[in-house]
Amino acid sequence: MEEKKMIKFNEQEKIDSVNGALALRPQINEIVDEICERGYSNICWLGVGGTWASAMQATVHMKEMSAIETWAENAAEYLTTGNKRITKDTVVIISSVTGNTKEVVDAIKKIKAEVGATVISFVDAKEAILLDLADYKISYPINEQLKFFMVADRFMFNNGEFEDxxxxxxxxxxxxxxxxxxxxxxxxxxxxxxxxxxxxxxxxxxxxxxxxxxxxxxxxxxxxxxxxxxxxxxxxxxxxxxxxxxxxxxxxxxxxxxxxxxxxxxxxxxxxxxxxxxxxxxxxxxxxxxxxxxxxxxxxxxxxxxxxxxxxxxxxxxxxxxxxxxxxxxxxxxxxx
Amino acid sequence: MEEKKMIKFNEQEKIDSVNGALALRPQINEIVDEICERGYSNICWLGVGGTWASAMQATVHMKEMSAIETWAENAAEYLTTGNKRITKDTVVIISSVTGNTKEVVDAIKKIKAEVGATVISFVDAKEAILLDLADYKISYPINEQLKFFMVADRFMFNNGEFEDxxxxxxxxxxxxxxxxxxxxxxxxxxxxxxxxxxxxxxxxxxxxxxxxxxxxxxxxxxxxxxxxxxxxxxxxxxxxxxxxxxxxxxxxxxxxxxxxxxxxxxxxxxxxxxxxxxxxxxxxxxxxxxxxxxxxxxxxxxxxxxxxxxxxxxxxxxxxxxxxxxxxxxxxxxxxx
Missing domain, CATH: 3.40.50.10490 (Glucose-6-phosphate isomerase like protein; domain 1)
Incomplete structure (x- = not known):
């Protein structure tokens, strides 16, 4: 009897997707190491909807291990309330599938214009305004949490908080x-x-x-x-x-x-x-x-x-x-x- | 025709309650001024359930006006994940109706034993473990948000961020x-x-x-x-x-x-x-x-x-x-x- 095939499940494609994301690590590390070399004050994960949720995940992950000041910022709230903890020495990290999510685009524009923080941008698409606006950009599809955690882990490693x-x-x-x-x-x-x-x-x-x-x-x-x-x-x-x-x-x-x-x-x-x-x-x-x-x-x-x-x-x-x-x-x- | 009486509405009692809370301000200011005089690194509003919700309100209120590092900490999450941003120089502010909410009691015990942060405690009851554990204590019923905002506002005033x-x-x-x-x-x-x-x-x-x-x-x-x-x-x-x-x-x-x-x-x-x-x-x-x-x-x-x-x-x-x-x-x- 033939085994029943799982639908919407391309095993090789899934494996390649995760391995491709993991292969971004040297590129991520180069970015993070450069920022750490230069110095920074705190790390802000900025998003809205699903990407804000991923930002919360990165934050709780870091809180468990790190003394670095870090938090999840909702882009729409930033646009209204602002956040004086975001300064030119802040690292702002974002992720977007389309690269044109309105609230995030507006928030990053505001940050670049008024504050001048360093922005790291992950976008699924190859070309997007959120890539153009960033100081550091990586274009690669899905695997959002993996991308965020690789960034977080490198910051903690460089801060002497992640021996393994x-x-x-x-x-x-x-x-x-x-x-x-x-x-x-x-x-x-x-x-x-x-x-x-x-x-x-x-x-x-x-x-x-x-x-x-x-x-x-x-x-x-x-x-x-x-x-x-x-x-x-x-x-x-x-x-x-x-x-x-x-x-x-x-x-x-x-x-x-x-x-x-x-x-x-x-x-x-x-x-x-x-x-x-x-x-x-x-x-x-x-x-x-x-x-x-x-x-x-x-x-x-x-x-x-x-x-x-x-x-x-x-x-x-x-x-x-x-x-x-x-x-x-x-x-x-x-x-x- | 007689006006219909609003049920469960004792106007004088409500007025006295709010005015009584506002009258705590000199006492609150004495506490906050003493802490500011001594110096502190950041402000943590700690709660669970309804008091965590009030902590979120105090935080967003401060974010709109202040550059002070401040956040809402969920007591149960603190007990598991911890938070290395809470140090001996942190000000931790709590509120509790009964003064014996389990997660908050355990969190404050941990903070006092392991970190030694300064704790300001608002409790509705006159006697409670959460009063005993605190460095500064105020016993007064309800008006939780008002209490929190009076504390927040004094910190911002002392920090030169609240002219009015x-x-x-x-x-x-x-x-x-x-x-x-x-x-x-x-x-x-x-x-x-x-x-x-x-x-x-x-x-x-x-x-x-x-x-x-x-x-x-x-x-x-x-x-x-x-x-x-x-x-x-x-x-x-x-x-x-x-x-x-x-x-x-x-x-x-x-x-x-x-x-x-x-x-x-x-x-x-x-x-x-x-x-x-x-x-x-x-x-x-x-x-x-x-x-x-x-x-x-x-x-x-x-x-x-x-x-x-x-x-x-x-x-x-x-x-x-x-x-x-x-x-x-x-x-x-x-x-x-």
Missing amino acids: YEDMYAEFDKYLAQDLVEVEKQAEPFAIEFAKKHWNDEMHYFVGAGNQWGATYSYAMCYWEEQLWLKTKSITSNEFFHGMFEIVTKETPVTIYIGEDAQRPLSERVANFIPRICANYTIIDSKDYELKGISEKYRKHLSHHVMHAVNNRIDVHMEIETRHPMEIRRYYRRLEY | YEDMYAEFDKYLAQDLVEVEKQAEPFAIEFAKKHWNDEMHYFVGAGNQWGATYSYAMCYWEEQLWLKTKSITSNEFFHGMFEIVTKETPVTIYIGEDAQRPLSERVANFIPRICANYTIIDSKDYELKGISEKYRKHLSHHVMHAVNNRIDVHMEIETRHPMEIRRYYRRLEY
Whole structure:
């Protein structure tokens, strides 16, 4: 009997994509090393929507290891409130698929005109205004978190806060791409079941923490709401207990992402409690996926990639179950607003 | 004909409460001045749930005016991820109703034991562990935002970033308490209508920005979810356009809070767009309330108080319409978790 082929899954393409991103590291390091040589005061990850979510992930990752001042700045908020912590000595890092996201373009224009901070720009497209405006630019598709984390890790390494840096990336270079496609394969039967069970939920709750939080927020908003037109709420694992959980009863659909970084106990706390009040919950734990060749101590750096790989398979099957093509938008970039 | 009496509205008690909070200012200033005299590196507003939301409000308020490094720290996240920006030179500010919130107690214990930062503690209760643990303590009920903003404003004044400080507080001392009860009175007919219309919503969306955002987040979670057991989602005005709005259609209940601080345009953008896609929206604009005696330029400092006063009246009528007493909890502090 022939094995059933996974749809929308080009294994080689996925492997090449991750390896191509990892291969940007020498280029990234050259940029970061030059900035560190020159000196800088703080690091600002700037975005909006999904890229702001990635910025939150980079920030919590750095907070766990580093004394460098760093934060996630929402581009639209910067344009109104401003931020006096952004000076000529600040490093601003952005990422954009199209390279023309309005709020980010306007924010970077303002920063270049009024402040003169150093801007590092990642854009999927080959040509874009957000590349033109940057001091340092890298054009390469997808893998946003990987790009951000490579930048963050190099800054921390140069600051003497990441002893194992070379060793860790040696493992990633060798194993990560293959490991992530293996995660997708392992997740496939679960994803099929999950989509069949939840495609028609009136409302779905997603809970996460640490480097999974930005991904949880953006998965709920940028995938289920934006691309599947399904109602969701996302909440951090810690805040779950401060009000939100009062509306959870037996049939409320709740999905909890558990990673392996420092905030793992916060999500475990939700996972341990939820069976008492809910019979419609799902736990997605990065620990359940092998990641062959990766040392135990580096797994916490990869939890969000595991989650992303699992979600990739959920998306494929949600799109089928809902019969809702994920590329259509009702309003986004279709209306003036 | 006798005027109908507003229920759960003791005007004199409310006036005394706000004036009592404003009267803490000399005591607050003595604390802040002493810290400024000694020197400090940064300011951390630490909380969880509703108090973390207030911390976000204090932070955005400061960001608009100040170059001081400041941020909102979630107590539960601090306990796991830590934060190397918190040092012995940091000022940590907390607020708690009971003074025994587990995550905050543990976080402050850790900070005092491992770091030795300066802790300013506001607690509603007269005696509490969070008062015992603090370097500076103030015991006074409710008015959390007012307490936080008085601290923030004094730090900015001492840093030469708030020229009008004395003039502004002279107006607040004279007019604010009365103005806020007038807001409640003005909001009453609206609140009655709103509660009648929305008490049975399957799901309600709250949108806000700037110093209204923390309040929007906590109103949705700590009031409707926790106290009324109604499903809500809150989203910032800017992020509304980055995914969430795709699920809004004609009958989706959406409430937009518009304040008068720098992020006002972000909420106006939602208000201007929403009629095209939704016929079940509500706009609550602080500008619609008079605030007699308060200069135009200081109104932006009060938007969140106006919103809070309006929400007070909504709560009263939601409690009646839902026949759901707001003091009952299903799980919060009733189960082990």
